[in-house]
Amino acid sequence: MNALYPDGWVLMQDNASCHVSRSTRNWLAENDVRLIWWPANSPDLNPIENVWGMMKIIISREDLGNLDHFKQVVKNCWEEISHEKLRSFIDSMPQRIEKCIEAKGLTIKH
Numbered sequence: 001m002n003a004l005y006p007d008g009w010v011l012m013q014d015n016a017s018c019h020v021s022r023s024t025r026n027w028l029a030e031n032d033v034r035l036i037w038w039p040a041n042s043p044d045l046n047p048i049e050n051v052w053g054m055m056k057i058i059i060s061r062e063d064l065g066n067l068d069h070f071k072q073v074v075k076n077c078w079e080e081i082s083h084e085k086l087r088s089f090i091d092s093m094p095q096r097i098e099k100c101i102e103a104k105g106l107t108i109k110h
């Protein structure tokens with residue numbers, strides 16, 4: 001990350017239990033990783049969640065067999081998702097935020 005963003009960067013994570021374990025917190029601190037504070041159980045509006053959902057559906061249709069085949073299936077799946085679809089997820093952010101505000105931070109369908 002430092003090579004990609006030499007002027008600095010901040011990590012945003014969702015406070016899942018594996019992300020806030022003692023060992024993870026220690027590693028982040030030891031490696032001077034700056035974090036954005038994020039409340040636990042907050043709505044996850046990140047468009048990548050839609051991508052993971054699409055990939056999960058596509059991958060679940062496959063007989064994965066072994067690790068090499070799994071890797072190829074994931075790669076193929078990623079390549080099948082069009083740039084237009086990815087752009088639509090990003091472009092939907094204003095509506096997602098508006099819905100989240102209307103729902104007072106509760107779960108929304110997106």
